[in-house]
Amino acid sequence: MISGPQIISSIFLSTSERWRANSTAYVFGSTLSISLVVVVAYLLGNSVGGSGGGLLGASARQLLYVVVLVLLLYAAVETYRKRTVSEPPEWMGELTSAEPQFSFRLGFLLLGFFPTNIITSISVGTYLAANGAPVTDAAGFVLLTLFILALPLLGVFVLGERAETVLPEIRDWMNDNSWIISEAVIALFIVLTLQNLFG
Known part of the structure; x- marks a missing residue:
């Protein structure tokens, strides 16, 4: 959820001119979009094939797992295919002078609707629906994602001026290696989906 432009944007914003307001707006926008x-x-998963109350029962749950599995495999292939593209998007250059409104929109769109993120969030929601679990069980996933996303902001609070040298180094490492982290997370969701499909 946070590897790639998501965490890199968070690092840029935490070292921007209005870092407190920008980072807070970014995390808040992310919170809304991931939760949504x-x-x-x-x-949708509950209405189609969730445990107990679904319209189509067990066969629809199986179909739901297959759809999620296909989406996850697509995300894994796309992440691997684009692993050598390490140049950050041009809009990232504007983050050092960003306004909180822009940061909020960026967090909302980047965390909620980035292709691999939307697939991951859909996987979580449909997994809970298919297993008859309450939607509140997603709180751990959302909170952990937001905590990691807020780490650059927390780093500025803890490290102070040293963050100006440490965070760019972390940003560069993440930019070069984010595909590995993404693949590991996608693989975890694939394993969970296969367990539900065949278990």
């Missing part, structure tokens, strides 16, 4: 996608996926 998970809840919508959960509701």
Whole structure:
């Protein structure tokens, strides 16, 4: 959820001119979009084939798992295919002078609707629906994602001026290696989906 432009944007914003307001707006926008996608996926999964109350029962749950598995495999292939593209997008250069409104929109769109993120959030929502779990069980996933996303901001609070040298080094490492982290997370979701499909 946070590897790639997501965490890199967080690092840029935490070293921007209005770092407190920008980072807070970015995390808040992310909170809304991740929660929205998970809840919508959960509701759709519940109405189609969720445990107990679904319209189509067990066969629809199996179909739901297959759809999620296909989406995850697509995300894994796309992440691997684009692993050598390490140049950050041009809009990242504007983050050092960003306004909180821009940071909020960026967090909302980047965390909620970035292709691999939307697939991950849909996987979480449909997984909970298919297993008859309450949507509130997604809180751990959302909170952990947001905590990691807020680490650059927390780093500025803890490290002070030293963050100006440490965070760019972390940003460069993440930019070069984010595909590995993404693949590991996608692989975890693939394993969970296969367990549900065949378990």
